[in-house]
Amino acid sequence: MAERTETRKLPRGERCTQCGDRRYYLENGLRFCASNGHEIEGFVQFDIGEEEDSGKMGMVTRKEKERKERERKHLTGLAGKSLFLEALQLILRYQLSWMIHEKGFRDELETVVRDLWDLRIRAFSSLVPDETEAPDTLEVFSSQPLPDEGEVVVKSSATNRSWDADRGSNWPMPKMSDTLGLCYLGCLLLRIPIRIGEIFQWVTSNNMPYNRVYFSLPQEMKDRMPSFFTQALKLPFQTPLVGGELHQTILHLVMSFSFNYELIFPALSYVPIFVQLARNLSLPAEVIHGAKELSSALSCTFQYPIRKQRVFPIDHPEILLISLLIISTKLCFPFDGSRPLVTDGYTFDWERWSQARAKQEPPNHEKHSMTEYSAQEIVSLDDEELDQFFSQLASLNDSKIKNPVTRFFPVENVPELEPPVPEIVPQELDAGVKQVLSEAIQKSSGSGEETTNEDADLGVNYEAFNHLEDLNAPGKTLYEAAGKNELYSIHKTTH
Template sequence: MDDRRELRKMPRGERCPECGSRKWYLQDGLRYCARGHQIEGFIQFEVGGEEAMGRTGPVARRKKEVREVEKRQLTGQEGKSLYVEAVQLLLRKQLEFLVRKKGHRPELETVVRDLWDLRIRGYGASIHDYDISESEPETFSSQPVAADMQEKLSWKPASRVQSWDPARGNGWPLPRMPETIALCYLGCLLLKIPTRLADLQNWVSAGTMPYLRAYVELPVEMQKRMPSAYAKALKLPLAGGLKGHDLYQTLLDTVFSYKVNYEMTFPEMNWFPMLVQYTKELALPVEVISITKRLVAILDHCFEFPALKARTTPFDHPEMKLLAFLVVSTKLCFPLNHGQSVSLASPSLPIPRFDWEKWKTGYTEQLEKLRSQILERPLFEELTPEKITNLEDGEFDAFVSYLRDTIGNNTKDTITSFFPVELDSPPQPSFPEVIESQVEKEAYRVLAEAVKADNNTAPGAKRYESFRAIQDLSETANVLFNAAGDAAGVPLDMLVRATYKLEQHLIWWQWNQPVINSESIIYAGVN
């Protein structure tokens, strides 16, 4: 027994994994340390043959199987591809909403799919031409472009127009979240579907059109594999929402990028149904529509995106231009100051008197309240600890849901595993969607109270009020401009600048007329 317990010294660098002993002995073909712990990974075998009977061969170490540990979050090119797939999935959900829920034509899916193919065509080519496995996220790239593309971009130096050339390699700009809304709008534009940008924004704010919860609604596996930088980009809409100014700018940048990369232009929008919709929402008389059509024809304007311009203004956006025409026509028909009168020299078209005071009262008390329901959004990111403690039960539940969606719930804590969070049913809209019939009914009531027949209007032209900046707006003008801006989802200053520029166009046209005949609009002056 003592001979079999003969202790030997282990090779240099080896120890017993249990006790750290460096001495071992052999027993029954197995190796044990001096304290009796079996040492795995060693086998003893016979040399073989009768002449070698009883002799033992050398001890060999069994190689352990090397396991490849797969990273949870993808990096490099794989991470970029996963982000592009996530944006594409969001775009598909948005198209499904427009076609199935809003009744848009099925061809919209084909048109937007072709636009999307043009948008990411350079990305597919760059995968094979460049090794970017160690590259950093380039979601919003600002790297310099090639010389030939720089020449195309020279006409628009201050914009965010992007080159989609695959030769940019690591600098190829990945699509941003608001571009999905812009592509849906451009698809409707190509099919002449009268969908306003404000409609898309309102559906997003109401939570019915997929956008705000884009990251939360991704498959769980995609959320786990998404790189942190791209996951943050997908979560931003839930924290910041979709702002009208950014959406309008994104749309212009997308249109100009298609022009630069593919020499592609977009047709004039189907503006007349949009004009009727704006007039109904603002509770304005139907005469405004007729005057707007006459004004558009007189100035020979079209509602399409500009092709090449050194600098863009709010008036260059087709919808902003249409809204400016509507505001100017309203002020021509029904002056904001009822002590003045601007006439239209057309006896066949009697213009009623419009009571702006009653319109202001009805709009601010009813219509504005209804419209604000769809535009309101709780700013959870601005809450302080004191405000959080004072939240009501429903508001606190919404705040906790917001935190879960924003931060995520990927903890590995053992205790929390015993208290699983119940998965929500399909998310309900966070913001109540205003019923169109309710808005139309209230607008009709406001309009009926404000319009009055007046056959004693004194003929002749009076001065026309024009406002160059926000601080110049009168009380009535401030309500009208704010109402129009809310209907279009744009800031007040953008609408004021667009309207003022149209008024300058109108003055220039009037100065170039040799004689103002009886069928022309009287534009007597500007305050």
């Protein structure tokens, strides 16, 4: 039992409720008035222990601090570039795996392309870190559209083609489109007849890994990738691949391999490509023979012009191929119905050919790039188009970017992509070609007449067109189809 303490004075305003005394004493943890010993309610005494526990009652628990997840830091300098090269190498493996397992290419293709990739980046391991290099500077990648294809004249120089490690911070990093170029050059070394247009169609139809292959990369790799390299890897999803760009990329690779390693790529296997083009354009077999004769007469080698200082579009082997085929077609079967080279008892009706081709033309799946929109076009977009536009903008964002504007465009993990466009199987293509030719080829009414010597000396007039407006409807259809097959504008195919 606790002893009685000395009397004390109650706080101001308090007194004993029974006798009114204002003095009290403590006993056994309770208060009693000093005069009559009445208990004063509303008070319980607690023992005060250590100094640090004063003012506390009951059990004391300490709240654990929340552990903040530490974000991985982006790599910079050579480490960031090395990570980007690893990402490109992984993308290249994805593409080769698709070509081998889905398209049936030989397994040797992976070995050849791997060796080409090793040659392309071999000098990178010898680079010395440059402390003066700005970590966020990159001049290799651009989303700006190419100039008019007819004005694209490649001016080759030793500086642009060199992959020497002595270039230091100016060492040229590969681009995303280089992966497609290496796949094409690997096929060229193995003498596999493939066209640039085929690769382009695989990419634009979302079948070949390219457009959004960035989202298939490992998360740790994406977390540590520098933001400007991340944007370069996302660029194909934002800006559609341009055929002229792919031609220039392959030409630059061919010239660079020749300059750095004296590697000469073989000529194109032009006969199978002539057959492919004639088949795609639904043209008679006679035009193939005519194109071969023209190439022989002009001494065409169909090799890349590695020693030319100025390279024009017609110097590209595949563009030369389609040009010769168009010339042969116009000589064999003129648009105006004049005397053709082929007089085997039938005529070619271009109007029927054009109508039959129009029935089999697949829908256009080209993606509109957000860089092609003007301010006026953006304002006039409907709700669905505007959502797609902002979705493309949001996919460019990086979660590490500390820009207040980006809060209006939340980061999207995996943007939606149109499903792959089913490819036309060879049987369907052959059936379509037969249908078009059966409607276009007509028996000649004068097939039994003999050709006189006077008629034979007249020769054949070649009809040239100086302007696009001069073409009739079938001619325009043929030129557009030819340009689509070789990814070049109708304005730039041969006249």
